[in-house]
Structure formats: C-alpha cells, structure tokens
Amino acid sequence: MMNKEKIRADFPMIQSEFEKGRIYFDSAATSFKPKCVIDKVVEYYTKESANIHRGDYDLSYQVSSEYETVRKLCAKFLNAKSENEIVFTSGASSSLNLVAYGYGQKFLKADDIILSTEAEHASNILPWFKVSEVTGARIEYIPLDKEGIFDLEAYKKVLSDLGNKIKVVTLAHVSNVLGNIVPIKEVTRLAHEVGAVVVCDGAQSVPHIKVDVQDLDVDFLCFSSHKMLGPSGVGVLYGKYELLDVMDPFMLGGGSNARFDICGNILLKNPPFKFEAGTPCVEGVLGFGEALKYLMDIGMENVEEEGRELHKYFLEEMLKLDNVIVYNPKSETSIVTFNVKDIFAQDVACYLNSQGIAVRSGNHCAKILLNVIGASETIRASLYLYNTKEEVDRAIEVIKGVTLEKCIGASI
Ligand SMILES: Cc1ncc(COP(=O)(O)O)c(C=O)c1O
Structure with a gap:
C-alpha cells in the first residue's frame, strides 16, 4: 500500500x-515532478554547472560520473544487460525517429514489410512513413478489434500470411488513447520466429508498469522521462547492443566520434556514445535519475x-x-x-x-x-x-x- x-x-x-x-x-x-527531481535540476545549475565528458577538471569529472550513474540506474530499472544499451535522447519521439532512421532506413529495402497498428501515436508511425518513402518498404497494419484493441489472433494471421517479408514490428506497449496493454512478450516471440525486430513504444507503459527488457525480449524500447516524473527534454532508447552497434546515428558531431580527418573519414565511438552527439540535457538526465530512484523506492x-x-x-x-x-x-x-x-x-x-x-x-x-x-x-x-x-x-x-x-x- x-x-x-x-x-x-x-x-x-x-x-x-x-x-x-x-x-x-x-x-x-x-506528469508532475517530485521535489527530489526539481531539487536535482536546481542543484545542477547552482552547484554543478559543467559540461560532461569534455572538461579536464574536477567538476566536469563529477558531473560526467553522475550522468553515467544515471545510465547504469536506467539499465537496472529496465533490467538491460548493460548500460551500453541505454541511449539518452530528447524524448520518446526522438528515440523512435532514431530507430526508424538508424535501423529502418539503413536496413529495409523495397517490398520489405513494416508491421504496425492503427492505434499508434504519430511519433511511432510518421517516422515509418518516411522509412517507407525512402526505402520502398511497405507498411501493413495488424487489424484491431472493433474497440481498437490489439488482437493476438489477427496478428498471428498476418504473420502467417506475410511471413519473413516482415522486417520490423513496431507498436505501442500501451495505447495512449485506450490504455490497453499489448501482450508485447508474445508479440515479440512471434515476430522473432519470422525474423523481424520489435520496436516497442513504451511512452505509456514504462511510467506505469514494470518493464523488463530481457524478459520481454524486445529489440528496441523508446520512452520519455517527462511522463514518469522526470524532466522534459530527456528520453531513452534501449536497444540490444548488437543492433545499436550496426545502426547509424541520426546526428553526427562532438562527443560521438573517436577520430576524424580532413579526408572526411570518421571513426565513431561505440554505442551508446555514437548516438549522443552534442551537449545533452545534462540537468534533465540528472533529474531523470532522481525520478528513477523515486519510482524504484516505491x-x-x-x-x-x-x-x-x-x-x-x-x-x-x-x-x-x-x-x-x-x-x-x-x-x-x-x-x-x-x-x-x-x-x-x-x-x-x-x-x-x-x-x-x-x-x-x-x-x-x-x-x-x-x-x-x-x-x-x-x-x-x-x-x-x-x-x-x-x-x-x-x-x-x-x-x-x-x-x-x-x-x-x-x-x-
Ligand atoms: C504512445 C506515445 N508514444 C510516443 C509519444 C511521444 O512522446 P514525447 O512527446 O515525449 O516524445 C507519446 C506522447 O504522448 C505517446 O503517448
């Protein structure tokens, strides 16, 4: 209680x-934010204002270490295998766009199928429209029942009709309109049987229900801090390391590369850093860490x-x-x-x-x-x-x- x-x-x-x-x-x-989250953001601006991973002085070391501690905490919260599977983004929309661009646009080709539903939030369907436009892959929809609820039998039928042409199954774990929980573990098991990867939009599930990425076995999970008591401007892309490793970043720039030269050769860092070009929302991530602790304490x-x-x-x-x-x-x-x-x-x-x-x-x-x-x-x-x-x-x-x-x- x-x-x-x-x-x-x-x-x-x-x-x-x-x-x-x-x-x-x-x-x-x-969501509203508890005082511990607000205090942490204020503390950053009043006592810890320094960039991360860039300064050769104590304050920068300290903030960098706190920032990376939040990554570890987030991995623990989701039961990810490693903190290297946690990419910080600016929100669920940016995480979903990153997967669509970095995985979808890179690996999909004409006549491949992206399977989704008619219940998706714009942030989990418009990026796939773009993938379809760029690659020629087709979007197909799993029929919902008449109340708009995900129907496992209909999904099984689509899988058996379209089989291994399906390369991506992308859907919300919890609908932001109807609040129903999609049986994502079973969805994922069946998607893997036809060789598809599963992108789970967890914007409305991660704040409310226990999400264990190893148990669900989803390939990608996207969500926002601000819907789960944390600051806005921060999101998470969880991805299986081997998939993050082969994906392209959405943005290039400072912090994400190990080396580049005048001929245009770029050596990117390993995940998650290759996806985090530019100065991130440091105070937001630190505040997000407090939100995670708050939820974990409860x-x-x-x-x-x-x-x-x-x-x-x-x-x-x-x-x-x-x-x-x-x-x-x-x-x-x-x-x-x-x-x-x-x-x-x-x-x-x-x-x-x-x-x-x-x-x-x-x-x-x-x-x-x-x-x-x-x-x-x-x-x-x-x-x-x-x-x-x-x-x-x-x-x-x-x-x-x-x-x-x-x-x-x-x-x-
Ligand atoms: C299901 C779902 N997906 C994605 C998003 C996008 O989240 P954000 O606006 O934080 O990027 C939302 C936001 O309402 C959502 O409810």
Whole structure:
C-alpha cells in the first residue's frame, strides 16, 4: 500500500497555491515532478554547472560520473544487460525517429514489410512513413478489434500470411488513447520466429508498469522521462547492443566520434556514445535519475497496483453514468477515454477546466485510431500515483452534471 499523503506532499505542483483544489488528470501528456527531481535540476545549475565528458577538471569529472550513474540506474530499472544499451535522447519521439532512421532506413529495402497498428501515436508511425518513402518498404497494419484493441489472433494471421517479408514490428506497449496493454512478450516471440525486430513504444507503459527488457525480449524500447516524473527534454532508447552497434546515428558531431580527418573519414565511438552527439540535457538526465530512484523506492509493482486500483475505481464509476460513452471499458492502465453524449469533446474539456479538472480532448496524436473507434474527438482522463479516489469522486460528480448549457457557458 502506498502512503498517498506522503506521496502528495512530495509534489510541489499538488501543494502549489494555484493548483490547490484542482484535479490533474493529464499525466499521460506529462506528469508532475517530485521535489527530489526539481531539487536535482536546481542543484545542477547552482552547484554543478559543467559540461560532461569534455572538461579536464574536477567538476566536469563529477558531473560526467553522475550522468553515467544515471545510465547504469536506467539499465537496472529496465533490467538491460548493460548500460551500453541505454541511449539518452530528447524524448520518446526522438528515440523512435532514431530507430526508424538508424535501423529502418539503413536496413529495409523495397517490398520489405513494416508491421504496425492503427492505434499508434504519430511519433511511432510518421517516422515509418518516411522509412517507407525512402526505402520502398511497405507498411501493413495488424487489424484491431472493433474497440481498437490489439488482437493476438489477427496478428498471428498476418504473420502467417506475410511471413519473413516482415522486417520490423513496431507498436505501442500501451495505447495512449485506450490504455490497453499489448501482450508485447508474445508479440515479440512471434515476430522473432519470422525474423523481424520489435520496436516497442513504451511512452505509456514504462511510467506505469514494470518493464523488463530481457524478459520481454524486445529489440528496441523508446520512452520519455517527462511522463514518469522526470524532466522534459530527456528520453531513452534501449536497444540490444548488437543492433545499436550496426545502426547509424541520426546526428553526427562532438562527443560521438573517436577520430576524424580532413579526408572526411570518421571513426565513431561505440554505442551508446555514437548516438549522443552534442551537449545533452545534462540537468534533465540528472533529474531523470532522481525520478528513477523515486519510482524504484516505491517499487514499480506498487506503482502498477496503485494505478490499476485507481483506474478500476474510476472506470467503474464512469460506467455507472448514463450521460457518457466510455470508449475503453477494457483498459488496464490509468487512462479513461470518453465523451459526454451529444456534446463536443473540447467543450466538455473547457467546462471541466472551469470546474478545476484538467483533461485532454481531441485525437491525442493517434489520428487513425479514432476512425476505428468511431469518434473523431474524445476526452482523455489519465491518472498517476499522486491522484486519489477522492479526486475521482469529485470528477465523477462534475461529469455527471455536464450539460450543453453549462459547456456553452464555460466556453464564452
Ligand atoms: C504512445 C506515445 N508514444 C510516443 C509519444 C511521444 O512522446 P514525447 O512527446 O515525449 O516524445 C507519446 C506522447 O504522448 C505517446 O503517448
């Protein structure tokens, strides 16, 4: 059991005068940060401001060592074989683009198949559109069920129809709209049988459920620090070392090369450094390290259990309301996606805001999925470990009372 009061006390945003009494249900977009994360970022700027891997003085050695300690911690968090499998990027989008460019554009060729789903976030499908355009590889979609949920049987059928033409299977572990968990371990096992590599978009899974990359056996995993209590501007690409080793970097520059000469010969460093050209977001990585420690202290099993409990409660209460349509009654993580009947999603979101409840409305960057579930816009409420059942109760009371008149009043 979590000590909710203690957790809430750790988050300055929850304690802030402006936010006091408000309800933040938009953690799938970005999470609040605990004080230890904020303190670390401030500490870097007040006591540790130096570049990493570049200075021949104590402060630079110290910051470099702290930075590399976060890499080790992240490897431990994911149960990666080595910290050399952890590449720091600027976020999930940049990690996904790096794989698409560095692996997809390098190794795919005409008539190869990239297998994905219609539920993907733009950041995990647009980079593959580009791979397709550049290489001639084709994108095929695993049919989802009518609620937009990943269907293992449909996947097996696609694998047996297309077989070893499939070179990449790329999909989200948890949908950012529907919150369902894709059975990624089984997906990966089957993909490997046809010789495909698996790119897992973990932006919505890594913050909420225990992810063990050796157990899942995924080839690549991409996620962002800012959705898991860490600073923005930092992301992770986990990749199996032998794949990172043969991949091309997306950027070239300082820090990523061992040597270059006037003839244009470049000798790149080994992974992960060959992917980290330029000065990184040092303070962000240090803050991310604190976020990892914070989550590890609580235990990801507990984070997951708390998320499920809170979500189950919220979902059950939502399903009792007769003025709403819930699009993801089977979701397992902290996302509830809904509409109030006959009212435009954004008008409802504006009204909820007027009542102190922060949610997101629209297509949530998964523009193809909304055709599948039959709604052009939805409202997404996404919770995290600092939310409470009392907040859910208050939100339910407000949602229950939403009317067109109130929404029009709120948007004037
Ligand atoms: C499933 C999924 N993938 C990728 C991303 C992109 O993450 P970022 O904006 O941090 O790069 C998001 C962000 O919402 C997401 O939900």
